[in-house]
Amino acid sequence: MKKLPKQLISLQVNGYEYEVAVRPNRTLLEVLREDLRLTGTKEGCDDGSCGTCTVLLEGVPLRACLCLAVEAQGKEVTTIEGLAEGDQLHPIQRAFVDHGAIQCGYCSPGMILTAKALLDRNPAPTDLDIKLAISGNFCRCTGYNKIVQAIKMAGPNAAGGM
């Protein structure tokens, strides 16, 4: 079967502009990982339930596995790679490390980005606020308590920053 032609799209990712040629059937997750080699964003369930593919689109959490790459054009995408500044971890990443909130690390990129979206909006969330915000991010290792603690501790340092 003849494949449909690719189209040239422009994606804004972590402050950089990338031009990629993609067919409409490529998801944002695939393009980030395979075309842009930004493999920090993970594939888990691939159907929108687990949250490991979470990126921020205009600062708001998005399942990259459910988003067509062509739909993300013209909007700022933030992946986990966009948080640290060189060797300097983002305060939320630092808090996750310091509080034992990372075991296998697979849920961590999605979890940290979801946390960032929360803290940018609400720098002093209650435990309930945090649990609601991360209710769409599964973790099979930690039992979530350390993650909630880390996000709470990171709050005052992480507000509004990049």
Added chain:
Amino acid sequence: MRLPDFEYCEPATLEEVLSILEGNQGNIRMLAGGTDLIPLMKYGLEVPSLIVSLKNVADLKGINLRDKEVFIGAMTSLADLGSSAIIRDNFPALHQAVEAVAAPPIWNVATIGGNICQNSRCLYYNQSKTWRLEKPSCLKAGGSVCLAVPKGKKCFSVYSGDLAPALIALRSTLSVHKKNQSRITPLQDVFSGNGLAPFTLAKDELVTGVILPLPGRGVGSSYVKMRVRSAVDYPLLSAAASVTLGGGRRIEKAALIFGAVGPTPIVVETDQLFAGSTIDLVNHDALREILRQGTQMVDNLALPGSYRRRMLPVVAQKAIQGALKSIAKRENR
């Protein structure tokens, strides 16, 4: 899992969308939030040749109060619905239903139109192609057997949307457009009762909005969702209730709608159960009898049909009590 190839367009107006839809033989799909369509395509269950993205059609978005009703554009996101004071204050069942859907990141892209029009679900249907190769194709997937019910001759897939039961309880109507035509229809009328094709909507029609009449005094509503986890899961059973209190704080009218009980939400006639009584317990026996007729709960969700059937009066009870509580809350505002 890779998506199959398809053509893609992003029309800017409703007119353009309706022109594209004209003559649709079923190979054109609308893309709203994508949370239902994209997984189905990854599983090889939907293979559209053309996807029409609705994201740029401004006419389809917005929550507008006009006269005695609220008009919600079909592309309004669940996040916008959840943060709307108009919805929270007047339609508690809808507010609760929105918060019961999936998880906050999904609310950012999911839409009211998409949530209503989601396909029905079954443990044996919503699986990848590889998984489904282990068994013969089920009825819904185009095969000749029901995998959930041995020797079953009809489809027992479950309509699992959270918003529809709440919207039906709130007496919602849908605005439906096709080229050069539009109509308004009660929401419950778009459900066919057939798991193979859950909607009566024509292939060239588009749901453009939801209309809710503003409630009068003494009216409350609530939505209750039963699931294993407190987020993400589809309902195993749900109930939406709307209650109108009359003089002497007696229940004048009540509507009870069940979700996840079969291929369509079930509207339960509640006059025998409540009329005239004060805030009272649900008549479990009467409810069980009524429900035995309308529900078709088999072992095709995470928990067995027998358990879910036993929970019907429990969930109904919670929904009625929630609706009554919401009346008090509204009056105290």
